Amino acid sequence: MKCPACGSHEHQVLKSKGKITRELLLKCEECGNVFRETVETPRPLEIRIIISKFEESLKKWVSFYPDEILRVDDILEVGDERVRITSLENKRNARVMESMVEDLISIWAASVDIPARVGVSVDLHGRVLSRKVEVDRDFTFTVGDVVKMGRTIFRIKTIKTLERRMRRGFAYADVTKRVYGIPVSERRYDYVLTMNVVT
């Protein structure tokens, strides 16, 4: 948008109205000329979103402008629930960490309003202690964490997420399927999951 009087592109928006076609009242920052412009705003696109909740997944549609950028870990409002983006699938069927909306086919997300349910397996030398725990979706499990669960204190050795098995690093609870631990003799621990056990 160019000032009709001096040709400058620097301006201030004084007024803006309309949704699909916006009428702008602009003031040139060079010469102070006030002029009107009409701009077409891009229509929002409907993008499929797959929201996982425990073992089931729900398909919904969300609308965004084509030039909006979405990233893994962004929090979105879908209807009356909040979800966190866990993966983005583009038109080349690739999973990417960020993308413009116009390149996307699907958004994968997990609800953040309900707790995540994560399996815990502790190898007690031949016998496996297996439990399910519920924790906040943004809770993080880190390989090496020392955890107290009931009378057992264990160290996390591996983490199995929706996509891979990790021997280092951390994962959010909402993408963690199971953590595997081995008992340790130390009495100090990073956190307690006793009250989080559901089965």
Ligand SMILES: [Zn+2]
């Ligand atoms: Zn001007």
